[in-house]
Amino acid sequence: MFVQSVVRARSEVEAAWLVYEGKPATRLIAGGTDLMLQLRRGQRQALALIDLRRSGMDHILENEHAICIGATATVAALAQHPGIRAHFPALHTAAATLASQQIRNLATIGGNICNASPAADLVTPLLAYDAVLRVRRGDDVREVPVDRFFTGPGQHVLTQQDLLVEVVVSKPLPSEGERSRFLKLGFRGAQVIAVVNAAVSLRLRRGLVAETHIALGAVAPTAVRAISAERLLRGEKLTPEAIAAAAEAAVDDISPIDDVRSTAGYRRRVVRNFVRLALEEIAAQVAAETAHGSQRSRSRA
Amino acid sequence: MAASEADLGRSPVALTINGRRTVLDAAPGERLLDALRRAGWLDIKESCGEGECGSCTVLLDGRAVCSCLLLAQSAEGADVVTAAATGHRVVGALRRAFVEEMGTQCGFCTPGMVLAAADLLTGDGDPDEAKIRRALAGNLCRCTGYHRILRAVQRAAAELREEVQP
Structure with a gap:
């Protein structure tokens, strides 16, 4: 099956209606970094493509409460955005270390999500930050929480008529003291699909864990939250014992397999170590900030 | 057929x-x-x-x-x-620097190296070694061991900085 036509969408509205009225075997293309290979390898088929590159959906808008990222914003644009760096460091790190500069300049956040790889680097941070996906069908827009978007490897809840238009990440209040981390293991520091990736966000209130999201990639049919590890941490102090218990519990929250990149057993070990490492780094950051803060108040006194 | x-x-x-x-x-x-x-x-x-x-x-x-x-x-x-561009300041400086530093052997990866480096130097006129390595992480060279490529990019960056400061 060869691609027989390409239609270039010039606006979000035009893209949404092209998708809504699209014939069978029509696919969306944005960066193309996954789809072009899948088409060549025969892993996915398309007779017609709707090209979103110039659809004007590549905005990154920041306001007081949230950052709204257009579906065709490139991974490079995410990595360069100062607001994302300041408020969502795990998303920043995931974007800045994804593949290579040539891929980051093409690949889009919408593509990374809709390709629905269980190893997608941007998805674990979006899970850790409770991102909301705005989906358009014709003129109707609905919101889908990212943790209800994926249904399996390469599969999600969108129908042929739906278009992902925007990703919304809500900013934590400064008083919520949120910290977060992204960790990725691959065979080298660039150009790799993750053996495991992890994103952890954590909020402390009066020294106790008020909320935490632990998201893990490439260890289940979709990226998953380590629910039982999170439950163990809530209400606790971030002690070495609490961290070790959470890391152990996270292993029960995943269902890894053996594949070309690694084995299930190794992935379990990495998950245990990643959860521990991320939480230790956050605990160290909190300790450093507290020490710095008390030093400052002493010098002011 | x-x-x-x-x-x-x-x-x-x-x-x-x-x-x-x-x-x-x-x-x-x-x-x-x-x-x-x-x-x-x-x-x-x-x-x-x-x-x-x-x-x-x-x-x-x-x-x-x-x-x-x-x-x-x-x-x-x-x-x-493309790497053959004439009248492109950054690409031109890189092409000269790759020749001067012998940053090329079989030459097959060179056009891609030049352009990946051009992307970097357009946004950052004085990158450190780690930044250059990161910017070239998507380009494979099977001959040079990358060392001379790295030097070529550093040389081009220095030349471009001198041009700016009279």
């Missing part, structure tokens, strides 16, 4: 290549890489064809991209720069 992708009707794609307005003919599913090479831009190389090696890098509206992953039709209206 079996139908092939090339038999499908090609349509014109108007774009700028190295400062010249050009119209490429491209089949609907065709890669920019193929359309460019057919039009005679043979300085763009194909090695892996999967976005891993960086040989087919071009600058698309100023940013380095793999032309093997880009639909030719998507490049409509774009400004494409």
